[in-house]
Amino acid sequence: MSCCSPPRGYTSLFSKRAARRDAKRYCRSGLDDTGEEMVEFLRERGVEGATVLEVGGGIGALQLELLKSGAARATNLELSPEYEDVAAELAREAGVSERVERRLGDLVDDPGLAGEADAVLMHRVVCCYPDYEGLVGAASERSRRFLVMSFPRSRALIRLGMGAVNLAARLLRWEYRTWVHPPEAIVAAAERRGLTLVQESRSRIWQVAAFERAA
Numbered sequence: 001m002s003c004c005s006p007p008r009g010y011t012s013l014f015s016k017r018a019a020r021r022d023a024k025r026y027c028r029s030g031l032d033d034t035g036e037e038m039v040e041f042l043r044e045r046g047v048e049g050a051t052v053l054e055v056g057g058g059i060g061a062l063q064l065e066l067l068k069s070g071a072a073r074a075t076n077l078e079l080s081p082e083y084e085d086v087a088a089e090l091a092r093e094a095g096v097s098e099r100v101e102r103r104l105g106d107l108v109d110d111p112g113l114a115g116e117a118d119a120v121l122m123h124r125v126v127c128c129y130p131d132y133e134g135l136v137g138a139a140s141e142r143s144r145r146f147l148v149m150s151f152p153r154s155r156a157l158i159r160l161g162m163g164a165v166n167l168a169a170r171l172l173r174w175e176y177r178t179w180v181h182p183p184e185a186i187v188a189a190a191e192r193r194g195l196t197l198v199q200e201s202r203s204r205i206w207q208v209a210a211f212e213r214a215a
């Protein structure tokens, strides 16, 4: 997207205020259902000692849960710098600060920002990025074992809702847009990098796709 800063609108949407709101919700009610399902997929397969990479992790709630479940270390790679203070506070409260590394940047523009990890997660991220092939491809290439993603289902009502968000963004002169990329193409992008789809589910809005790399 850009070499040095997130596109206009990103920090208005993914802002300090959004970070505080997300943290409040997480502290009150834990993960949302989709996030919980993604974490549970990994817990069931065993996370003890695993390394985790969360791309676009926001406050980092998924990685905190995995660290509390025994994962060794987590790296969070974020485009928006606005989450950092809140994320650091949450990690401190969870007693895992020493095991979390937070980096800023765009995984597609600068894939070297993130090393490989046993498990790579992208929760509600693919819909915030125009180049799904580049993003899913880069995330897949960083996964030694698992890749777990959530993204919007391609339904008329969801596309309509996303269209309304994009209209508002255009009126506000933000560069930010939201995307309903074809789910089968997202899955195919991971499969082309040697990952096998092992679990898939759909809620009203979100689709979860979990992949494993053959040993």
Ligand SMILES: C[S@@+](CC[C@H](N)C(=O)[O-])C[C@H]1O[C@@H](n2cnc3c(N)ncnc32)[C@H](O)[C@@H]1O
Residues within 6 Å of the ligand: 010, 014, 022, 055, 056, 057, 058, 059, 077, 078, 079, 080, 105, 106, 107, 108, 122, 123, 124, 125, 128, 129, 135
């Ligand atoms: C809708 S938010 C989701 C945040 C968090 N995963 C959650 O579900 O609460 C999408 C996040 O993805 C980040 N993002 C989008 N594209 C990215 C990229 N190419 N590299 C790193 N972060 C990215 C955005 O900055 C934003 O914080």
